[in-house]
Amino acid sequence: MRTIERLTSLGLLAWFCCLSAEPVQGGKILVMPVDGSHWLSMKILVKELSLRGHEVVVLVPESSLLIQSSDTYRTEVFTVSYSQQELDGNFNELRKGIFNPPSSIGLLFEVQLLLNFTDLQVRGCESLLHNEALMSRLRAEGFHLVLTDPFLPCGPVLARLFSVPVVYFLQTLPCGLDLKANQCPTPPSYVPQFSSGNSPDMNFPQRVKNVLLSFVESYLCKLIYANFDNLVGKYLEDGMTYKELISHGDIWLVRYDFTFEWPRPLMPNMVLIGGINCAKNAPLPADLEEFVDGSGDDGFIIFTLGSMVPNMPEEIAKQFFDAFRQIPQKVLWRYTGVPPKDIPKNIRLMKWLPQNDLLAHPKAKIFLTHGGSHGVYECICNAVPMVMFPLFGDQEDNAHRMVARGVAEKLSIHDVTTEALLTAIKRIIHDKSYKQKMVQLSQIHLDRPLQPLDLAVFWTEFVMKHKGAAHLRVAAHDLNWIQYHSLDVLGFLALVLITVLVLTLKCCWFCTRSCFRKRTEKRKSQ
């Protein structure tokens, strides 16, 4: 890391010139990732930071889903108080729930699943914090930075414990805690609330719904983050909340882009890196290339419900098989269930799909997806329209935004039929507007001054070089809710105004009365 001493010896100007051009070498970064799809895009940044000469240590719980060791970065595995079975059980419950009738996969079910998952993770974090040997070793490493996803609390807690600047990497947090913690204004009059089904141009009833949901959200926040608050209070400062802790984030690398998100106010320390996951395409394996190339002018369809849902009930799968049987397109389907005996020739079932590479193929016609943000960005990057089957979390909102932009059709996985599927697929194939609008969206998304990965690397290095980004932190963090909204000031001004009014009225009344009395006395004397 450069210092002011070096600056003098090199001469100011020379230093200034190279400061913005030359990357920092040899930064030490502690990465506390979140497992599952969250890790998929963070991994891209982690690898890039390693390739650019930084020493990266990734903390991995011994029971994990997708986080694996790598040649490009070092991993530190820590023992946790839950087993792999317990973790898998958590996700199996989710997988089962999403194919049950809609009523059971409501908000409360999702919140309960989330709480089960975060509770497990908080226990995992406590295991790490109690692992004195590992904690001492990590502390001794002298990290310059913690890179973490604040979806789980362990990264921000470690950054605070080690007194190290912190960079967040995320899409969004449940109940919008990221925006609340970062003091980012979110007027409910035009910023749609999570799962409201609203677009920004709302009518009166929609705005009422949005405002009501913002109240519900505030309550949900307390419920969802109760165990995070306890953890923070226990290991950091008594009474400190998780929101307060993460408000100290130096830079928020948010996977936002306004071809996908609705436009909204931002804060100076929010860096938009939406689409970071589709930066690089690899060539397809030969057999796959041959299969998709053989699709002729009809092209092919890609179908996956994401890394968490490799399977579906047989009766639902049957609807898909029957639909695909009737279309001229070839279909690549991530499906690990028992296949029926008479699989049509145009379908290839696979255990894993090179999703982004397939979407980048010129013959890709439609993406059948659950609507996870990674897949949506890959579709936008590659200008492929979608049929979306939102399952849980933010997927319903993602689908709503894409349908509103005219680049996707939305179907419910619970009551999907062969006919509905065929109608949606044929509409997208034959109505050129889907493709045209997606091409337009894609052009806008891809046309940016700097690639999201370079931007993410830049700001991570910036925080290391300057030991934070205090110049981007707003003073709103030091105000409470009443002060922030100037309610105390308005109350005081109202009080002054009322006092002045009352005094003026009293004066007038006094003057009028004494004037009237004098006249009466004068009349009496006359």
Place this chain on the structure above:
Amino acid sequence: MRTIERLTSLGLLAWFCCLSAEPVQGGKILVMPVDGSHWLSMKILVKELSLRGHEVVVLVPESSLLIQSSDTYRTEVFTVSYSQQELDGNFNELRKGIFNPPSSIGLLFEVQLLLNFTDLQVRGCESLLHNEALMSRLRAEGFHLVLTDPFLPCGPVLARLFSVPVVYFLQTLPCGLDLKANQCPTPPSYVPQFSSGNSPDMNFPQRVKNVLLSFVESYLCKLIYANFDNLVGKYLEDGMTYKELISHGDIWLVRYDFTFEWPRPLMPNMVLIGGINCAKNAPLPADLEEFVDGSGDDGFIIFTLGSMVPNMPEEIAKQFFDAFRQIPQKVLWRYTGVPPKDIPKNIRLMKWLPQNDLLAHPKAKIFLTHGGSHGVYECICNAVPMVMFPLFGDQEDNAHRMVARGVAEKLSIHDVTTEALLTAIKRIIHDKSYKQKMVQLSQIHLDRPLQPLDLAVFWTEFVMKHKGAAHLRVAAHDLNWIQYHSLDVLGFLALVLITVLVLTLKCCWFCTRSCFRKRTEKRKSQ
């Protein structure tokens, strides 16, 4: 300009790849600049756009101050209904006013001067709009974009008349109309109001002042923009305000940087290009190089009160001459007044200074300045601390921010004394903290992923390529004040709540009464 037809012939992927890399060639840009210092930084972008192959036409009123024809862009001179004398008279009034005792250069005086100036400019704009030959010629040019500073209304009016996307280039607008028009949240609880003298961390009285000033500002806005509103209503749509007109800006290139401005919320279409004016340094002329090089370890001081104020009253100048006589530093002073007979050898008076090139010299020690934003950015870029003499407009606020950051001393030009000057200069020379803090600020300012000029060019070309930036426009533009703040929704919810409460109470009262009545009747019957 590329089209979707070309896209098909080239193949989607190839097109996407080059879209973000290759600049647009041959765009036609109409530039409506604002004269004076505003033009100095806009000119940099205008020249760069020309150099990158765009056809740029700059509209110049025949009576102007700094806008001149150039080899790199085309100018169209239009006749105006005011003379050069009238324009100069306007500025002379300002120049006279700023050296009078402080009481006379109050807010009202400044507003009056601003109104005199804008009134003249509105008349100038009307001359252009009535110039049918020129207007037809401009319309026939088929511009892809209007680039303008919304400080004056003619650019936005032309963009609307020609139905062309518009990019704004500005620092800020009087009474914060830019932020209001762009729906950018500006909480008065932590964003200091113009000329409040507040920093973001305000105590209660300061917040009261800030809120009161925000009320005053709303009134001032109506006063300041009355003639703009009339112009818009007369030539565009009846009842349309200037705020409404400029709210259609596609991209706002704002000369902001958070080493200079206080951190605050932003909107997605605000592109921060603070420091665009200090991108390039030229070598000094030989005689000047010799003069400053001869300053030895003591270095030299640069003194100018900006392009608008080349002079000062003799008695004030005397204080400066007497102070400079007593310091070992050499002094370069932009001074066009009558010099005294005994000018010390360490002072060189000049009619014009290569300000940024001088500040970039390693021996530059202090910048004595009025605190215009251009000069401040040049100081930040080159890490030179300042002594500031704010004269009018935003200069008081600029000085306040720099003093608060510990990189400048502030003095009043009205009662400046030799002693005060010597104290300020010596403090900055001997107390190393000024320089250290400025170096730190400079490092942060210069360390950015893309140079401001490249960023400005990128977004200007983006708007041309995509015919606007509608995806960055928030839906708040379609809401009125009550709707934006959800007051109608809150009122409705309060009404519902009160109705429910009243009905519940009525029910309870009815039940209690009927219950009581029954008992009484029962007792009576017993």
